Amino acid sequence: MPQPGPEILSAAIVVSFIILMLSIVVIFVMVNYKKKQQIHLHEKALMKEEFEKQFLKSQFEVQEQTFQQIGKELxxxxxxxxxxxxxxIGLTERELQNPPDTLLTANATLGQAINEIRSLAKSLDKEWLERFSFSENIQTMIERINAAKDIVVEYIQSVELPLRSDEQIILFRIVQEAIQNAVKHAGPTNMRIAVEANENIYLITVSDNGRGFDVGSVSKSMGLANMEHRVQLLQGTIHFNSIAEGGTTVAIRLPLKTEEP
Known part of the structure; x- marks a missing residue:
């Protein structure tokens, strides 16, 4: 039986080598894919765990602020x-012969007091966090700021945010931090909070006409770092645009369609 020639042996070796290399490449790709998949699942699990921790932290912060506000309001x-x-009422008792205008005024004042008490009682309801509304709480916060008459705050919402109550709490804490930073550090006379839809994102902006700051020269404080971290939990981004003596705009961008964490 004739032996295979050198050309055939060489071709067989080359083919075997190619098959071996292809097998190694396939195995490497599969192992690498499996490794990346495991890393992705691990990161997703960590993200979910961090989201739950941050949600609980936000709950405690909102509850603490509510209790403080109750004491102040009372x-x-x-x-x-x-x-x-x-x-x-005392004036009315002493002047019963006069038209009861003061009685009407007293009645209206008591009605206002009752509404205040109901509002505070509502915030203590055990289901309050489950029904948390970003819009309602931002409007309440703005009303309190405007009542002081030092700053005029405008709120514009052209679209509803399809976020769960826990996500709305986190978003509220981000915007609240931005507002408090402006009031505390920038000394603005006017502020504008807007919630809009722009292309494939939801855009939430907090703008003021305060002193502003150099974004590049300011290190990330704990407040700014917390804002960025919380936005990441909502799968969004945050950008600070500020000009010295020219005001600041905080822009929060969230995906149009949110996914379960």
Whole structure:
């Protein structure tokens, strides 16, 4: 039986080598894919765990702020309203022969006090966090700022945010931090908060006409770092645009369609 020639042996060796290399490449690709898949699953699990931790932290922060606000409102607002009502009723008792205008005023004041108490009681409801509304709480915060008459805050919302209550709490904390930073550090006279839809994103902006700052020269404070971290939990991005003596705009971009964390 004739032996195969050198050309055939060489061709067989080359083919075997090619098959071996292809097998190694396939194995390497499969192992690498499996490794990346495991890393992705691990990162997703860590993200979910961090989201839950951050949500709980935001819950405690909102609850703590609510309790502080209740104490302030009871002392400064509701207490004054009730005192005014008592004074007006006393005046009416001493002037019953006059038209009861003060009685009507006292009645209206008591009605306002009752509404305040109901609002505070609502915030203590055990289901409050489950029904948390970003829009309602931002509007309440703005009303309190405007009531001081030092800053005029405008709120514009042209689209509803399809976020779960826990996501709305996190977004509220981000915007609240931006507002508080402006009020505390920038000294603005006007602010604008807007919620809009732009192409494939939701755009939430907080703008002010305050002193502004050099974004490049300012290191990431704990507040700014927390804002960035919370935006990442919502799968979004945050950008700070500021000009010295020219105001600041904080732009938060969230995906149009959110996914389950």
């Amino acid at each position: 002392h400064d607002n509701v207490g004054q309203l009730l005192s005014t009502s008592r004074m007006l």
